[in-house]
Amino acid sequence: MSLWVDKYRPSTLAKLDYHKEQAAHLRKLVEGGDFPHLLVYGPSGAGKKTRIMCTLRELYGPGVEKLRIEQSQFTTPSNKKLEISTISSNYHIEVNPSDVGHNDRVVIQELIKNVAQVNQLDTSTQKNFKVVVLTEVDRLSKEAQHALRRTMEKYMATCRLILCCNSTSKVIPAIRSRCLGLRVSAPSVDEICQILTTVCKKEGLTLPKEMAEKVAEKSGRNLRRALLMCEACRVQQYPFNPERDVSEPDWEIYLRETATLIAQQQSPKRLLEVRGRLYELLTHCIPPDVIMKGLLKELLQVCDGQMKAEVVQNAAYYEHRLQQGQKAIYHLEAFVAKFMAIYKRFLEEGIADIF
Amino acid sequence: MLGMVEGGRRRGRPCMRWKEDTKTVTGLPLSELVRAVENRDHWRQVITTITRSRPRLDGTSLVFSTLSFRFTMQAFLKGGTSGLSKDKTDAASSNSKSQKTKEGKAKIVPWVEKYRPRTVEDVAHQDEVVAVLKKSLEGSDLPNLLFYGPPGTGKTSTILAAARQLFGPELYRERVLELNASDERGISVIREKVKKFAQLTAGRARPDGKPCPPFKIIVLDEADSMTKDAQSALRRTMERETKTTRFCLICNYVSRIIEPITSRCAKFRFKPLDDEILSSRLKAICEGEGVDIEDKAVSAVLKSSEGDMRKAIMFLQSASRLCGKDTTVSSDIILDIAGVVPDEMLEKLIATCSSDSYEDLDVAIREIIMDGFAASQILSQLHDNIVVNESLSDKQKSVICEKMAGVDKCLMDGADEYLQLMALFSTVMSQICHGN
Numbered sequence: 045m046s047l048w049v050d051k052y053r054p055s056t057l058a059k060l061d062y063h064k065e066q067a068a069h070l071r072k073l074v075e076g077g078d079f080p081h082l083l084v085y086g087p088s089g090a091g092k093k094t095r096i097m098c099t100l101r102e103l104y105g106p107g108v109e110k111l112r113i114e115q116s117q118f119t120t121p122s123n124k125k126l127e128i129s130t131i132s133s134n135y136h137i138e139v140n141p142s143d144v145g146h147n148d149r150v151v152i153q154e155l156i157k158n159v160a161q162v163n164q165l166d167t168s169t170q171k172n173f174k175v176v177v178l179t180e181v182d183r184l185s186k187e188a189q190h191a192l193r194r195t196m197e198k199y200m201a202t203c204r205l206i207l208c209c210n211s212t213s214k215v216i217p218a219i220r221s222r223c224l225g226l227r228v229s230a231p232s233v234d235e236i237c238q239i240l241t242t243v244c245k246k247e248g249l250t251l252p253k254e255m256a257e258k259v260a261e262k263s264g265r266n267l268r269r270a271l272l273m274c275e276a277c278r279v280q281q282y283p284f285n286p287e288r289d290v291s292e293p294d295w296e297i298y299l300r301e302t303a304t305l306i307a308q309q310q311s312p313k314r315l316l317e318v319r320g321r322l323y324e325l326l327t328h329c330i331p332p333d334v335i336m337k338g339l340l341k342e343l344l345q346v347c348d349g350q351m352k353a354e355v356v357q358n359a360a361y362y363e364h365r366l367q368q369g370q371k372a373i374y375h376l377e378a379f380v381a382k383f384m385a386i387y388k389r390f391l392e393e394g395i396a397d398i399f
Numbered sequence: 400m401l402g403m404v405e406g407g408r409r410r411g412r413p414c415m416r417w418k419e420d421t422k423t424v425t426g427l428p429l430s431e432l433v434r435a436v437e438n439r440d441h442w443r444q445v446i447t448t449i450t451r452s453r454p455r456l457d458g459t460s461l462v463f464s465t466l467s468f469r470f471t472m473q474a475f476l477k478g479g480t481s482g483l484s485k486d487k488t489d490a491a492s493s494n495s496k497s498q499k500t501k502e503g504k505a506k507i508v509p510w511v512e513k514y515r516p517r518t519v520e521d522v523a524h525q526d527e528v529v530a531v532l533k534k535s536l537e538g539s540d541l542p543n544l545l546f547y548g549p550p551g552t553g554k555t556s557t558i559l560a561a562a563r564q565l566f567g568p569e570l571y572r573e574r575v576l577e578l579n580a581s582d583e584r585g586i587s588v589i590r591e592k593v594k595k596f597a598q599l600t601a602g603r604a605r606p607d608g609k610p611c612p613p614f615k616i617i618v619l620d621e622a623d624s625m626t627k628d629a630q631s632a633l634r635r636t637m638e639r640e641t642k643t644t645r646f647c648l649i650c651n652y653v654s655r656i657i658e659p660i661t662s663r664c665a666k667f668r669f670k671p672l673d674d675e676i677l678s679s680r681l682k683a684i685c686e687g688e689g690v691d692i693e694d695k696a697v698s699a700v701l702k703s704s705e706g707d708m709r710k711a712i713m714f715l716q717s718a719s720r721l722c723g724k725d726t727t728v729s730s731d732i733i734l735d736i737a738g739v740v741p742d743e744m745l746e747k748l749i750a751t752c753s754s755d756s757y758e759d760l761d762v763a764i765r766e767i768i769m770d771g772f773a774a775s776q777i778l779s780q781l782h783d784n785i786v787v788n789e790s791l792s793d794k795q796k797s798v799i800c801e802k803m804a805g806v807d808k809c810l811m812d813g814a815d816e817y818l819q820l821m822a823l824f825s826t827v828m829s830q831i832c833h834g835n
């Protein structure tokens with residue numbers, strides 16, 4: 045039994061549920077025979093990967109769905125062995141080079157050259173190029189991105205790249221100018237509702253309209269999350285009870301409690317308590333930037349006007365430091381301490397104003 | 400790893416021998432072939448004719464080359480050695496045939512490659528470089544070169560075209576070493592590969608007798624991504640091998656090249672292309688490809704490409720592919736491909752900022768992020784908007800621009816887009832509402 049997310053993933057461009065115009069464009073692109081490098085970007089859960097797979101299927105037919113996982117080995121110039129797993133079919137290969145950290149340049153150099161230098165044997169029946177799908181391009185190091193530049197041009201005849209990322213801000217302009225950018229925006233709440241209803245219908249379940257709306261709202265326009273949440277609800281209780289709250293991940297509740305603790309009292313002792321909780325979150329593999337954003341969202345509710353701006357500025361400041369620094373906990377804690385200071389000052393000023 | 404041939408040989412079927420292939424290509428019995436091979440010079444000529452006329456191993460051109468081969472072979476077998484003069488014309492005809500097949504295939508070649516300048520004269524807008532390179536083509540010496548400038552201004556194209564003209568297609572391979580960021584370029588490569596290549600002496604003439612300059616060219620593309628160590632290793636090599644080798648370094652930022660290297664090269668800055676030149680080239684391409692395009696769409700391409708020729712051509716091709724053959728390319732589709740944030744959206748965002756409501760701003764920014772627009776794009780467009788905004792005083796503008804610079808740096812460092820945009824727009828908000 046597979047999850048609904050995988051089970052009901054559209055497999056052809058014609059079956060896509062939203063952004064139909066874009067799908068039509070993609071189909072024309074494939075029909076034209078000529079195919080540029082693609083840069084697919086958009087928020088997570090918007091359907092980037094689904095679109096890529098549909099395009100590939102349109103290009104090569106059902107053969108692309110026969111996937112196999114392989115381990116490839118590369119050696120860095122300093123003789124270090126790197127191992128990376130690739131997913132490939134006869135026509136394409138998918139790899140996430142950021143898996144190997146700062147050595148991603150070697151993977152890019154070796155892998156793409158290997159793939160690109162092999163010509164397709166029979167060009168009369170097949171396309172005469174293969175496709176390399178690179179995911180999480182925004183996490184590639186600058187060197188790796190530079191390594192891509194000329195390779196993309198040089199091996200254009202035998203190899204096309206599809207790059208997939210969340211934001212193009214971190215992709216260097218030289219690469220952006222070599223690709224056709226495809227923006228995949230997140231589905232709207234209505235679209236999510238519709239998809240949830242159709243999926244439930246296919247499963248033979250009835251989903252009340254209010255329930256679907258609730259799930260869609262809670263998912264934050266992330267379709268994958270919405271489907272997972274819906275399935276979780278189904279497991280917990282069926283028939284669906286629209287009165288019941290949609291269960292949230294427990295780390296979110298935990299984060300909210302932490303925020304309340306911070307707002308209640310501002311003292312070194314409380315800071316110590318909060319540190320424990322932050323550690324707890326980090327050890328459960330919640331990404332630090334998600335924690336930061338979650339905290340900010342909760343904490344802003346107790347602030348007013350001018351103070352909000354200040355808190356946001358600080359959050360941005362510490363999040364930037366967090367990305368550059370080594371240990372997330374320092375920066376999270378610094379943010380919490382800073383917030384406490386701002387909040388306390390604000391409260392004291394408020395009291396002074398009264399007298 | 401890829402492209403495995405599925406299935407195996409059927410039971411009882413012998414392996415193919417190369418002899419069979421030869422027979423199918425030539426269409427002659429073996430005994431006659433043996434006779435043909437005996438005359439070496441002629442055979443060699445026949446082989447080059449075939450291989451030249453066959454750009455890639457694919458069905459259509461194979462047929463052509465087979466035909467031309469048969470023709471020459473039969474001519475030879477009939478006329479003996481006297482066929483030599485004749486198969487020159489054959490070679491010409493088969494070349495023209497191959498040209499045709501190439502045109503049939505040309506659909507696959509991206510326009511960026513197709514319209515890459517073939518000669519130095521074709522390079523647009525970079526007068527100084529073209530003048531220097533033309534001189535060297537006429538026979539005078541070439542200095543070491545350092546090309547720098549923004550992407551898509553023709554740096555790589557220029558040197559490749561020049562090298563091709565200097566050496567001709569045959570010598571090109573042995574006289575030019577092209578290294579770019581996709582190759583390993585640590586200090587060890589500079590020490591071994593580059594040095595070894597640089598030390599070889601080059602002759603004064605091409606095989607066909609025409610004169611050519613007695614040096615080789617090493618093209619170091621994307622030189623700004625070379626390490627400091629590798630660059631320093633180049634210093635002495637560059638000087639010592641001036642007799643046999645010229646270096647051409649290409650980079651975007653000249654400041655990342657160490658001083659000793661820049662002082663050894665003639666520096667040329669490549670300017671971003673003018674709108675006029677860009678639009679004339681784009682129109683020429685549109686004509687060549689038979690694409691209908693609105694004037695508004697051309698100006699949209701110009702605006703979103705910012706003087707980057709490659710980007711402009713890329714947008715044009717993608718747009719025409721997306722639209723299909725018979726529809727006119729509109730400006731909307733260009734803007735969509737370029738990922739430009741619609742003006743109304745930006746206006747709305749700024750209007751939200753002036754409402755002084757933090758909640759509204761939060762919702763608006765979340766929406767933009769959800770729509771998948773890149774923060775860097777929003778930043779650059781906001782900048783254009785703020786600078787000409789008349790309702791803000793100079794002081795307010797300077798505060799906002801300073802914040803923008805900070806946010807841009809943070810974004811490049813990989814900070815979260817939502818938080819950075821929130822920080823930026825809350826600054827804008829406080830400047831608009833409480834700035835005075």
